Amino acid sequence: MSQNQTIQIGQRETTLIGKLRLxxxxxxxxxxxxxxxxVLIVVSFTEPLVFTAYQVSLGRIxxxxxxxxxxxxxxxxxxxxxSVASTLAVSGVVMALIPDVRLGxxxxxxxxxxxxxxxxxxxAVVGINSFIATLGMLFALRGLAFILSDEAPVRIADTDAGxxxxxxxxxxxTPRVLIFILAFILLQIxxxxxxxxxxxxxxxxxxxxxxxxxxxxxxxxxxxFMISGFVASLAGAINTLERTAADPRAGLxxxxxxxxxxxxxxxxxxxGRGSIVxxxxxxxxxxxxQVAFTLSGVQVPVQEIFIGLILLLAVTTDPASLRAVVGGxxxxxxxxxxxxx
Amino acid sequence: MAKETxxxxxxxANSGEADVKKSRSALPWIADNGIFIFTALLLxxxxxxxxxxxxLVNITDVFHRAAPIGIVAAGxxxxxxxxxxxxxxxxxxxxxxxxIMLAVSNLYGVPIAMLAALGAAVLYALINGxxxxxxxxNAVIVTLSxxxxxxxxxRFFSGGSIFFGPEDGPIRAFGTSKLGPIPYSAIVLIIxxxxxxxxxxxxxxGFVVRSFGSNESATxxxxxxxxxxxxxxxxxxxxxxxxAGWVLAAFSNTAVSSMSTGxxxxxxxxxxxxxxxxxxxxxxxxxxxLGVIFVSVLTNVLVLSNISFGYQQLALGVLIVVAxxxxxxxxKAGKR
Numbered sequence: 190m191s192q193n194q195t196i197q198i199g200q201r202e203t204t205l206i207g208k209l210r211l212x213x214x215x216x217x218x219x220x221x222x223x224x225x226x227x228v229l230i231v232v233s234f235t236e237p238l239v240f241t242a243y244q245v246s247l248g249r250i251x252x253x254x255x256x257x258x259x260x261x262x263x264x265x266x267x268x269x270x271x272s273v274a275s276t277l278a279v280s281g282v283v284m285a286l287i288p289d290v291r292l293g294x295x296x297x298x299x300x301x302x303x304x305x306x307x308x309x310x311x312x313a314v315v316g317i318n319s320f321i322a323t324l325g326m327l328f329a330l331r332g333l334a335f336i337l338s339d340e341a342p343v344r345i346a347d348t349d350a351g352x353x354x355x356x357x358x359x360x361x362x363t364p365r366v367l368i369f370i371l372a373f374i375l376l377q378i379x380x381x382x383x384x385x386x387x388x389x390x391x392x393x394x395x396x397x398x399x400x401x402x403x404x405x406x407x408x409x410x411x412x413x414f415m416i417s418g419f420v421a422s423l424a425g426a427i428n429t430l431e432r433t434a435a436d437p438r439a440g441l442x443x444x445x446x447x448x449x450x451x452x453x454x455x456x457x458x459x460x461g462r463g464s465i466v467x468x469x470x471x472x473x474x475x476x477x478x479q480v481a482f483t484l485s486g487v488q489v490p491v492q493e494i495f496i497g498l499i500l501l502l503a504v505t506t507d508p509a510s511l512r513a514v515v516g517g518x519x520x521x522x523x524x525x526x527x528x529x530x
Numbered sequence: 531m532a533k534e535t536x537x538x539x540x541x542x543a544n545s546g547e548a549d550v551k552k553s554r555s556a557l558p559w560i561a562d563n564g565i566f567i568f569t570a571l572l573l574x575x576x577x578x579x580x581x582x583x584x585x586l587v588n589i590t591d592v593f594h595r596a597a598p599i600g601i602v603a604a605g606x607x608x609x610x611x612x613x614x615x616x617x618x619x620x621x622x623x624x625x626x627x628x629x630i631m632l633a634v635s636n637l638y639g640v641p642i643a644m645l646a647a648l649g650a651a652v653l654y655a656l657i658n659g660x661x662x663x664x665x666x667x668n669a670v671i672v673t674l675s676x677x678x679x680x681x682x683x684x685r686f687f688s689g690g691s692i693f694f695g696p697e698d699g700p701i702r703a704f705g706t707s708k709l710g711p712i713p714y715s716a717i718v719l720i721i722x723x724x725x726x727x728x729x730x731x732x733x734x735x736g737f738v739v740r741s742f743g744s745n746e747s748a749t750x751x752x753x754x755x756x757x758x759x760x761x762x763x764x765x766x767x768x769x770x771x772x773x774a775g776w777v778l779a780a781f782s783n784t785a786v787s788s789m790s791t792g793x794x795x796x797x798x799x800x801x802x803x804x805x806x807x808x809x810x811x812x813x814x815x816x817x818x819x820l821g822v823i824f825v826s827v828l829t830n831v832l833v834l835s836n837i838s839f840g841y842q843q844l845a846l847g848v849l850i851v852v853a854x855x856x857x858x859x860x861x862k863a864g865k866r
Contacts, residue, residue, distance in 0.1 A: 269668075269670070269671075271670070311851065311855065315855050315858050315859065316858045316859075316861075316862065317808075317851075317854050317855060317858045318615070318808060318809070320615050320668070320670045321615060321616075321802075321808045321850070321854050322851060322854065324616075324670070324798075324850070325847050325848075325850035325851035325854065326847065326851065327847070328795050328843055328846060328847035328850070329843070329844050329846075329847025329848050329850075329851065330847070331843055331847075332839075332840045332841065332842065332843025332844030332845070332846075332847055333840070333844055334840070335838070335839060335840030335843060336838065336840035336841055336844065337840075340838065340839065340840060437840075445674070445675070445678055448671065448674070449675075452671065458667075458668050458671065488686065489685075490681075490682040490683070490684075490685035490686040490690075491682065491686055492682075493678045493679070493681065493682035493685075494678070494679050494682035494683060494686070496678065497675040497676070497677075497678035497679035497682060498675070498679060500671065500674070500675035500678075501657075501661065501672065501675040501676065501679065504661070504665075504667040504668060504671045504672055504675070505661050505665040505667050505672075507665075507667065509666065510665040510666055510667055511665075513664070513665060513666040514664055514665055517664060517757070
């Protein structure tokens, strides 16, 4: 955030266009908007069925988006939670194992919070890099999901609840989409209006400065990981309810897409910059793309190649990455010039 | 690494031997030497209490299974020491190399197959290396995406089918040959480990990789082309994964795109348990070999005791987290 303020001090824009330009320069969602526009244009020509069957598309967007929203909270602080895929699987299996659906959902969400707490503990207290800590958790929890489910999908006891959950309740919107919208609004308010949420940016932007400013950095890291764990387990519970069974292998396909959504959404991996809105746009683009692929019968490997390419593109077209490349090229030429003179 | 610059500099300044000696905590000692004791204890336990461990057939089997993982781990040690966490795409690389080896050698012979596999390895190293080294992108995310791209490409072209080698071909002969109880694949593992240990400890490139891992900006200010160093580290990993793919293809005489699932994770476990630091700058290839022995024997003991796949995954995941915790705490203890 500090960078944006330095822009403001240097020039005070008074004209309408100037103000608009300043406002645009502050946003981080540029790449997501471009991707969404490209996807929408291409899809509307090749597979207009995506918009007709918008319920399917919305459901897909909600699944990717929900996991990506939790990730965003962690990425804002410059950390990463790779364990979301397994959290989704474990909480889904736990939910399916408990006969009572309501109790099952509550316990599953509790499991998500607990996993988030453990992740937060390793990152904030022990001081392990979150990439490695959550990678270890990713594998350990996947093992746990296999153990709990005996390596086979678990059916939920109350199938009626699952079917009822899949029906639209308000207009065309299913509960999954409503929960996603609610989660989006809550997180958006938390990150942009609540002090604790605003402090996420400070923790990610400059951790030392955040310590010095008296921000409880460790508590914020705990909060972030618990949000991410909670949201992932919410996605797991919803997934299990809709499919009326929990698959211990679930989450692996969502992992890649939700990472791509969060990163192309302008959330800077080293922390401090990004937005929930960007994640929403990114998730929309990827959800529409996936549904379009499925509807037009594209093979799964090709889908994986495409999503992988988008993730690779997202992580290399980061403003900081581009600056590093441009700086590298420039320094090469400067070196030559200096050598001549 | 903007946010970590402070702590990085402090740790680097204090990571000398003298500070470790000053601290009273046992953790740095465990982090450095624990693997020797734990491996010895595990071997002792397995030999005494696990039925069927100490048989010639089983030992040969352990060697066979450890060889490809060990070769991958030896190469990946370079990426870990350079401070880039890990290379997840080894899964795709090993499978690609194995599939190319069998599919191409059936048509054009072994030398052409080797060249084709080398081409794939170079491609992987360039994509990973340029994205991480020049675009300064996060290695975990980059290699996660290249894993999916690589496996996707492989599955697309192979159609998910299984490739078989000829029963009497040179590949099969290599895969089944043994020197006493030791299969050829284990000998390849030892040769690769020794060569990479030499490269890491005795060559300019190895020195630069280690120095990059302990202090990135100092290495750059020292006039090193750091982007090339990272490409080099990924290239070593890709070459090792390529050799591992050959060994795996020779051993099983079949190749399929999903054959190397879990290699990323087992190799990482071996590297970290061996005592190479995920914080970069510290570690050795010979230690990774020890870690590979530990992880392979542990997996073998679990399999022999009829413990299910889920518990094996859980055990390895917990192992990684514990090993990294010991490493992190010992760094803290050494700092004080």
